[in-house]
Structure formats: C-alpha cells, structure tokens
Amino acid sequence: MSLYSDSDYPVRDDLVVAHDAQFERFARAGTWGTAAQRLAVIVEARRAGIDAGLLEAPDDGGAEASVELPEAVRDVIRTLAASPKDFDLSTYEAARAAGLSDPEFAELVAIVSFVVNLDVCARGIGVPLRPFRDPQPGNPSRALPDEAVPDLAFVPTIPNVPDCGPLGTELYGGHFKPWIMRALSLVPDEYRAHVELEQAQYNPLPKVPEVAYCHHDGLTRPQVEIVAGRVSALNDCFY
C-alpha cells in the first residue's frame, strides 16, 4: 500500500518514493545516532508541533520512543521544531553544552527538519501524520568527513569547489552549491537525504535557475514561489 494511499488528492510518485525513503531512514541507525535515538528525536519534534497546535495528533503515531533524551536536548529539538525563528547561536551553544558534538548536532537538525517537512506535507494533503516505523538494529557509522572545516556556519561544513576534496566533489557534482545545500555536509548521508527531498519537493537542482520551469502539476513557478516565500517569511528565515 502506497504511503499516501488514503489521500483524497493525487500524490506524484517521486514524492511518495522520497517520503517513504525518509521514513525508512528514520528507522535505521544514522551516522551518529542509533535508530532508537533518532526515533526519540523525531517523536519529540512531532510532539512539539502537536503541543504548539501546529499539528494534529494521529490515532496511530506508530513506534514510540524508548530512549530518554536529556532535557537540554529536548529543548533544542522543541525550539527547532515548533519555533524555528527563535533558534539562534545560543540554542546551538546550549546543544553543545548539553553534550552534543557538532556532527551529532547537525544530524539532529537534519532529522528534526525532515520530520517537520513530512508532517507539514501530510497536513497539507489532509491525511493523518504518518506512523513512525520500528527502529532497526545497527550501529552508527560515525564517519566524519575529513573535508569538513570550520567556516561561517555553527558547525564545520565541506567547502565548495575547488576546495571540497573527493567527497565534496562527489556530493556536489563538481558544481558550486549554495549554503542551504552545503549546510548538512558535515553528515553526508543527511546531505544526500536533503538533496533527495529538495529535488522531489521543489525542483531538480539543475532546474532551479530556470525561472519558467515548474516541477509540480497544476502549478506555475510563480505560484510555487509564493508558497515557498510566504512560509519562509512566516518562519522569519533571512536566508
């Protein structure tokens, strides 16, 4: 049964594939977190949205968290999930003070952002939030890219070409990538997931500069940009 088979509105196949893949990823060990830890993070993020009135609790939320996260980490998750406009340098510093390393923090930002993405989309098409899947056994890889260096973001990132090294060349396809794409490069698997979601949900990356191109049936590019821009304005996102 397709991920969104209960939707009254048709959902394009590439969206279904991208979203389904993300729910599967949540249930597996990441680069820095176990599957159980990752589940605890997304459960907390979703709970923050529900408590803030931004989401409606589903009858079946799926897998439940078995790991208890430190309160300071929960605060970071809740701020990012429910009040991203209030997330700033002090929030990052609080996360580090709570014991998160930079790559752990980056992975946490990634999966909180991804689960909010999926939940907003479900809300938009009028289906209950999708149940989380049971965490799978396995250990985090803890693969830290040698190419990542301290730069202008809170955490190290892999530079643009020509200083990105072999991994960066692979990730970036040999092309300049703006900050919004490089932001998660400290955790390459999360970078890849971010790109996959971006290409299905917004535009294939090579098509972004083509102002007349629209990836979505029934919509024009300006209509897409209205929604994108208004959401970001409401989130006070300067970027």
Add this chain to the structure above:
Amino acid sequence: MNPEALVRPELDTGVEHGVLLLAFAEAIIGTDRKALDDVRAELADALGPVAISGLSAVAGNFSKNDRVANGIGIPVDDMVLKGTADLREQLGLNDYKSAENTFRHMTDQKVL
C-alpha cells in the same frame, strides 16, 4: 510577482490565485486547522486536485529549509547578499533574528 506581498499579504501578489496561495501557506504551518481545510478545498477547485500535493510538498520543503538554515546558522551567499540591500530593506528582512547568521560575518553589507 510582487515580493512585498510575501511579508505584507494584504498586497497584490501579481500571481493568479495569489490570495489563496498566501492563505494556504499561512494555514499549513499555522494553528487553525479549519482554515487549512477550507483553503485547501478552495485551491482544489481553483487549480485542480492535482495541485494540492505539490503545494503541500513545497510548504513542507521550505519548512525543512528554514529549519536547516536557522539550525545550522548559515549565512546568505555573497552573490545573493550583494545587490539585495534595497529589497531587504523594503521587506524588513534585516530585522529577522536569523539575519544575525549573516551579519555576524558581513557587517559591512548591512549598512548599504
């Protein structure tokens, strides 16, 4: 498209069905579920049911991106910052808390 309508939604977007699109964007990340259900139905009538998943995916995508940007503390890319001083001033973007992540590194651009 009139970008000022993104921060002052009472203005004309210059885009067909712009009023509904702005309302959808607000409702999908807002607390009024009935407003979301109502505007979704209106948009399905106006643009066809096939447009709803695209609009929802876009809203979800930028909900993601806003959190990645604010969460990782990334600055605006140089090429975008340069040449947008007037637009940023017009839209009041420099007052966003997340602007700190850019101006912390590039204070000379803020006073242009």
